[in-house]
Amino acid sequence: MTVHLLAELTVFVLALFVGLEVISRVPTMLHTPLMSATNAIHGIVLVGAILVAGAADAPFNAIVSFILVLLASLNVFGGYTVTERMLEMFRPKAPAPKAPADGTK
Amino acid sequence: MTVDTTAASWVDVAYLITAICFIFGLRYLSSPKTARLGNRISAVGMLIAVVATLSQGIVNWWVLGSALIVGAAIGIVSAQRVKMTAMPQMVAIFNGAGGGAAALVAAGELLKVFNANGTPTYDVSFTSVLSAVIGSISFAGSIIAFLKLQEVMTGRPITYPGQQIVNALVALVILVCWGLVVANVPNSLEFFWIALGASFVLGILFVLPIGGADMPVVISLLNSFTGLAAASTGFVLGNNVLIIAGALVGASGTLLTVLMGKAMNRSVTNVLFGAFGAIKTSTAAGGAKQQNVRSVSTDDVAAMLAYANQVIVVPGYGMAVAQAQHSIRELADQLEKRGIEVKYAIHPVAGRMPGHMNVLLAEANVPYTSLYDMDDINPEFERTDVALVVGANDVTNPAARSDKNSPIYGMPILDVDKAANVVVLKRSMNSGFAGIDNPLFDDPKTVMLFGDAKKSIDGVIAGLKAL
Numbered sequence: 001m002t003v004h005l006l007a008e009l010t011v012f013v014l015a016l017f018v019g020l021e022v023i024s025r026v027p028t029m030l031h032t033p034l035m036s037a038t039n040a041i042h043g044i045v046l047v048g049a050i051l052v053a054g055a056a057d058a059p060f061n062a063i064v065s066f067i068l069v070l071l072a073s074l075n076v077f078g079g080y081t082v083t084e085r086m087l088e089m090f091r092p093k094a095p096a097p098k099a100p101a102d103g104t105k
Numbered sequence: 106m107t108v109d110t111t112a113a114s115w116v117d118v119a120y121l122i123t124a125i126c127f128i129f130g131l132r133y134l135s136s137p138k139t140a141r142l143g144n145r146i147s148a149v150g151m152l153i154a155v156v157a158t159l160s161q162g163i164v165n166w167w168v169l170g171s172a173l174i175v176g177a178a179i180g181i182v183s184a185q186r187v188k189m190t191a192m193p194q195m196v197a198i199f200n201g202a203g204g205g206a207a208a209l210v211a212a213g214e215l216l217k218v219f220n221a222n223g224t225p226t227y228d229v230s231f232t233s234v235l236s237a238v239i240g241s242i243s244f245a246g247s248i249i250a251f252l253k254l255q256e257v258m259t260g261r262p263i264t265y266p267g268q269q270i271v272n273a274l275v276a277l278v279i280l281v282c283w284g285l286v287v288a289n290v291p292n293s294l295e296f297f298w299i300a301l302g303a304s305f306v307l308g309i310l311f312v313l314p315i316g317g318a319d320m321p322v323v324i325s326l327l328n329s330f331t332g333l334a335a336a337s338t339g340f341v342l343g344n345n346v347l348i349i350a351g352a353l354v355g356a357s358g359t360l361l362t363v364l365m366g367k368a369m370n371r372s373v374t375n376v377l378f379g380a381f382g383a384i385k386t387s388t389a390a391g392g393a394k395q396q397n398v399r400s401v402s403t404d405d406v407a408a409m410l411a412y413a414n415q416v417i418v419v420p421g422y423g424m425a426v427a428q429a430q431h432s433i434r435e436l437a438d439q440l441e442k443r444g445i446e447v448k449y450a451i452h453p454v455a456g457r458m459p460g461h462m463n464v465l466l467a468e469a470n471v472p473y474t475s476l477y478d479m480d481d482i483n484p485e486f487e488r489t490d491v492a493l494v495v496g497a498n499d500v501t502n503p504a505a506r507s508d509k510n511s512p513i514y515g516m517p518i519l520d521v522d523k524a525a526n527v528v529v530l531k532r533s534m535n536s537g538f539a540g541i542d543n544p545l546f547d548d549p550k551t552v553m554l555f556g557d558a559k560k561s562i563d564g565v566i567a568g569l570k571a572l
Contacts, residue, residue, distance in 0.1 A: 005228045008340055008348055015349040018128060019356025025135040028453060028478050031361060031460030032192065034134055037144055038357040039200050039328055041127050043151065044350040045207045045335045047120075047158045048342055052213035053172075054163035059216035060209075065165060066172045068209040073176025075203035076155075080148045081184035082195055087144055089189075089467035090137040 033086045040079025046072035119157035120346035126150025127350050131357070137473055154346055189468040190425045193458040194254040197324055200331050201247025207334035208240030208301060214341045219294055227287060229341055234283045234297060236337035238304040243330040245308025250323055253312070254457055260317025269378065272310050278303045315377065318422075318499065320457040322365045322376045329358020361459050368453035368479075370505075370515040398534070401552040403561060406528050407568025409552075410436075413490035413526075415446040417482065419519055420462045421455050423496015423532065427558035430469035433495060436562050437471070439569050449475055450482040450492075450519050452500035483520045492524035494545075496531070496558050502543045512541055527551040530558045 026034045049072040052058065053065035060068065126146050133143025163169065180199070187195045211233040218225040225233070252258045282300035286293045315323050336351025338344075366373045410416060418437070424430060437447040449471065455462045463476055477485070486492060494501055501521040504511040521527055522545055529551060545551055554561050 002226070002228055004343070005340070008343070008345070011345055012336060012340075012348050012352050015124075015352035016356045019131070019353040020360060022128060022131045022135075022353075023357045023360050025132075027135065027137075028451070029460060029463040029473055029476055030134055030137060030140060031364075032458050032464045033140060033144075033460070034131075034357065035325055035328055035361060035459060036192075036196050037130065037134060037147060038332065038354040039196055039203070040144075040151070041130070041147060041350050042200075042203045042207075042328075042332045042335045042354040044123075044127075044154060044347055045203055045210060045331075045338060046151075047154050047344065048210035048335075048338045048347055049206050050155070050158045050163065050169060051161070051342060051344075052210050052217075054159075054165050054169050055217070056162070056164050057217060057220065058165055059213045059220055062165075062168050064209070065168050068206055068213070069169055069172035070176040071202040071209070072206035073173045074180045075199050075206060076151060076180070077177040078180030078184045078195070078199040078202075080144065080151070081181045082187070082192065082199070083144045084141070085184065086189075086192070086464050086467075087137075087141045089464065089470075090140065090473055091467075091470075 030090070033083055033090075036079065036083040036086055040076060040083055043072060043076030043079050046076050048072075116157045116161060117345070119153050120344070123150040123154040123157075123346050124349040126153070127353055131353060188428070189430075189465055190428055191255070192464060193320060193324060193456075193461065194251050196458065197247045197251040197254060197327070200324070200328050201244045201251070204240040204243030204247060204327070204331040204334055206240070207331065207338045208237045208244060208304075210338045211236035211240065211334075211341050212297070212301065214338075215294070215297060224289060230287045230289065230293075231283075232337050232340035234286050234300055236334045236341060237297065237301045238279055238283070239330050239337065240334035241301050241304035242308035242311070243327050243334060245305045246312045246323070246327050246330070247308075249309055249312040250320060250327065253317055254320060260320075262316045263313040268310075268314060272307065275303050275307045275310060279307065311377065317457065318454075319376050321454055321459050321461070322362055322369075322373065324458055325358050325361035325365060326373070326377075327358075329355050329362060332356075332358055365454055365459055368517065369513075370517060397547045399552045400555055401528075403554065403564030404568040404571075405552070406554055406561075407565045407572060409526060409528065410440060410445070410491055410493075410565065411443065411569060411572050413440075413445055415448070415485075415489045416440055416491045416493060417448050417450050417485065417489050417521075417524065419450045419452075419492060419494045419497050419501060419521055420466065421452075421495065421497025421500060422457060422461075423498075423530065423558050425456055425461065425465055425496070427496065427560075429495060429558040429562055430465045430471075432559050432562035432566065434466070434469040434471050436566050436569070437475075439566055447475065448477055448482065448485065450479070450485075450521075451476050452479055452497070452519050455497055455500050479517060479519060486520045486523040489524040491526045491528060492521045494521060494527065494529045495562070498531070498543055499541060501545055502541065503548075504541065504544055508544075521545060522548055522551075525550065528554055530554050530556075530561050532557065 332354025
């Protein structure tokens with residue numbers, strides 16, 4: 001194992017603990033949005049997709065590169081939009097049930 | 106050991122900011138009041154990372170740009186249009202997309218090394234197979250989960266003799282190929298592709314025997330897989346933001362998976378390999394055994410509710426299928442007008458996704474302050490006049506408390522049978538997803554209202570108005 005890998009493993013393990021700590025505070029009622037939010041966050045693989053498909057020595061032809069970035073982009077944009085839609089529905093006791101909580105969307 | 110004094114690039118600083126945004130984004134999910142802000146912080150973090158990456162001597166703009174735009178368009182439009190009841194499928198698809206992307210990124214990095222006639226270091230070969238394997242399992246598994254949830258294929262477990270042996274063999278193939286790639290044998294790239302393909306097959310095989318009712322566990326597990334695949338891709342690329350984000354998602358998915366398992370009193374292994382609910386696949390015999398059920402009309406239920414002091418609604422997957430959440434809200438409004446207290450009891454595994462019922466009721470403008478978790482609501486049933494069970498079955502089954510032979514014995518349930526009266530809305534007398542008889546339906550204080558949940562509730566509302 002290289003020093004480099006060990007450093008990365010350290011980051012990984014610490015991030016796992018931060019994740020457990022932060023996520024254990026999320027109430028059951030928000031578990032669906034939580035899943036959706038973390039689903040959007042793993043869209044970060046888009047960074048990897050851009051690095052691979054956009055490199056001068058890109059290993060894939062245009063079609064595979066396109067599919068790769070498309071998949072990652074779908075994950076990011078779809079993930080955040082779904083989460084936003086779910087969360088905008090959660091509101092405390094609304095005095096006027098039919099009125100949307102605020103003007104956005 | 107020498108100290109690396111190279112100046113950090115601003116791109117790495119941007120990635121650090123992104124990681125912080127993700128952590129705060131999740132932190133703010135701890136309350137419904139701040140949750141939207143959290144999601145936006147996380148989205149801003151993502152934007153920062155993508156912009157920073159695009160600034161790094163990227164070529165192939167045409168391909169990148171078009172793929173980004175098409176992906177964004179499909180993602181946003183479908184996410185906007187999808188019905189709330191179809192959320193689990195949608196999340197499954199986006200999850201699969203991420204898994205597939207992670208697998209391809211890993212493949213690409215390995216290819217780069219070989220294209221340059223180089224030999225990958227052990228670190229790179231080990232982690233690239235890892236992300237290809239997990240990503241590919243997640244991709245294929247998510248597709249099957251989607252097909253099951255969308256009811257394109259049966260939600261029942263699909264089992265065949267020797268299933269576990271076949272799965273084990275496929276897993277063995279993956280492990281052997283993995284070893285060969287890391288050992289860098291001649292033609293190791295071919296073994297990489299075999300590992301990738303076998304993982305795809307394993308992803309399909311491992312979700313096939315899992316029943317629809319266990320989908321909350323599967324979806325969160327697959328979510329965790331994609332997170333870990335992304336983290337592993339971070340190791341391949343030497344990119345910290347991928348590692349951190351992937352670890353956060355992996356931790357979250359694992360935690361949720363364990364919580365779901367606990368809520369069903371079953372180990373995650375049992376969920377994955379138990380083929381739960383497969384025993385009674387084709388028997389509609391549940392009805393034959395339970396003959397003491399009392400069927401009533403919507404007007405009867407309306408009268409019953411009108412003279413109650415407290416009503417607890419117990420929603421289940423049937424509510425989602427019938428899209429009955431808006432009607433339920435209307436019914437609750439009618440009841441509240443009469444001074445009747447209405448509460449909602451949410452079982453942790455009701456529906457097809459963790460917290461599925463909460464989202465649906467939120468969509469129907471039910472204030473989240475009226476929704477109660479199992480432990481908070483169970484003592485309330487004793488003081489409740491009517492428990493209205495809308496399309497929930499196994500989570501109300503008293504056999505889980507008393508019948509040691511029941512497959513769900515020991516699963517924590519909602520103590521619906523402790524209410525003075527129970528009204529069960531059901532499409533028919535068929536047994537629930539787990540294929541288990543529910544003695545609640547035989548209980549003398551239980552009445553059944555058969556039919557589509559939405560139509561039944563609308564009928565009850567009409568009945569209430571006429572009273």
